[in-house]
Amino acid sequence: MARLAVIGASWGGMDAVARVLRQIEADNRLAIAVAQHRSPDTDGILVQFLGRHSTLSVVEADDKDVIEPGRVYVAPADYHLFVEGGTFALSTEGAVRFSRPSIDLLFESAAEAYGEELVAVVLTGANDDGCRGVLAVKEAGGLTIAQDPSTAERPEMPEGAIGSGAIDLVLPLDAIAVELNRLGAAERSRS
Secondary structure (H helix, E strand, C coil): CCCEEEEEECCCHHHHHHHHHHCCCCCCCCEEEEEECCCHHHCCHHHHHHHCCCCCEEEECCCCCECCCCEEEECCCCCEEEEECCEEEEECCCCECCECCCHHHHHHHHHHHHHHHEEEEECCCCCCCCHHHHHHHHHCCCEEEEECHHHCCCCHHHHHHHHCCCCCEEECHHHHHHHHHHHHHHHHHHC
16 A cells, blocks of 8 residues: 545635645656545536646546555545545545534544554635644654644644644745655665
C-alpha cells in the first residue's frame, strides 16, 4: 500500500490546493486525497480546476475506488470521503461542523487505515474542521502539516490545527509541496 497524503481546505482552498499541486512532481508516488469545503452545486468544477494545475491525474473519488499512487482524488461535493483499507467510501450522512465533506472524517478514517504511512495537511479555512483529524493522525504515527497561518487567506483552520498540539510542521504553501515531493521520492525508492 503506497503512502497517502490527505489535504483539507476550506475558504481560499481552491487556490491553495492548486498552488501545492502545481509543484508536485509528475513522478511523485504519493496518493493524494483532497477534502475541500464547497457548495454542492460546484460538483466537477474543482476536479477540472485542479486538473489544469497538476501533472498528476486528478479525479473525483468514487465509492470503492482503489487508492493508487500518483493520483489526486477529490471528495465529491456534498459527500463525506472515507478511507477503508486501500479503497475510498462515500457517505451522505449528516454534515460535520456544518461541512460535507468533512476534513475530520477523512483524516480520522485515513489514520486508521494508513497509520504511520499517512501525511495530513491542513490548509486555509475559516473554521476548525481538521483539528480532531490531525490528533488522530498524530496518534496513529502519521506526519501532520499545517499551512503557515500568516500565508493563509483565512488563518482559522491552520491556527486551530496548530493549537491542537498535533502539528509536526508549519510551512508556507511552496514548502508543503517540497515536503510532499520529498516524501514522494522516498516512496519511489521503496517500490
